[in-house]
Amino acid sequence: MKTTRSQDRTEQLVSLGKAGATEYNYDSPSPEILETFPNNFPDRPYIISIEYPEYTSLCPVTGQPDFATIIVEYIPDELCVESKSFKLYMGSYRNHQSFMETITNNMLDHFVGRLAPLWMRVKGIFSPRGGTALHVFAEHYKEESSLYPRVRETVREWKMESGRHSS
Numbered sequence: 247m248k249t250t251r252s253q254d255r256t257e258q259l260v261s262l263g264k265a266g267a268t269e270y271n272y273d274s275p276s277p278e279i280l281e282t283f284p285n286n287f288p289d290r291p292y293i294i295s296i297e298y299p300e301y302t303s304l305c306p307v308t309g310q311p312d313f314a315t316i317i318v319e320y321i322p323d324e325l326c327v328e329s330k331s332f333k334l335y336m337g338s339y340r341n342h343q344s345f346m347e348t349i350t351n352n353m354l355d356h357f358v359g360r361l362a363p364l365w366m367r368v369k370g371i372f373s374p375r376g377g378t379a380l381h382v383f384a385e386h387y388k389e390e391s392s393l394y395p396r397v398r399e400t401v402r403e404w405k406m407e408s409g410r411h412s413s
Contacts, residue, residue: 273341
């Protein structure tokens with residue numbers, strides 16, 4: 247088993263560390279792009295928040311580009327998403343045509359299918375087009391988990407924090 251000095255298990259990761267050999271896919275989002283690694287703290291409900299401010303896709307009717315910041319927030323159970331594969335996954339939407347609501351919900355389904363998190367929310371903060379801004383939030387809880395009450399409380403407190411995405 248390959249581990250880092252910090253005991254992170256990395257043997258299954260293929261995208262990370264490929265440097266110039268990275269393969270980019272710009273029109274076929276698929277959950278298989280998302281790579282995972284074991285969560286070293288599965289009994290601790292802690293929140294991971296990943297913000298991707300360079301998201302683009304295409305309107306399925308007009309073909310015009312849609313721009314967004316996609317924010318994925320989750321409490322991992324057994325697995326965490328590897329950040330380079332996250333970036334490659336987001337890039338795979340670049341030439342993909344779909345409505346914003348469908349995209350956000352499909353992302354949630356893809357992430358939940360790969361990670362099986364205790365809690366996850368995908369937020370699509372889409373840039374205004376035609377004078378209209380659209381924000382789509384899709385959320386999932388693993389209600390059958392024994393940690394569910396602690397997870398609900400952690401999420402409640404997290405949602406009440408102001409400026410939690412400020413740098």
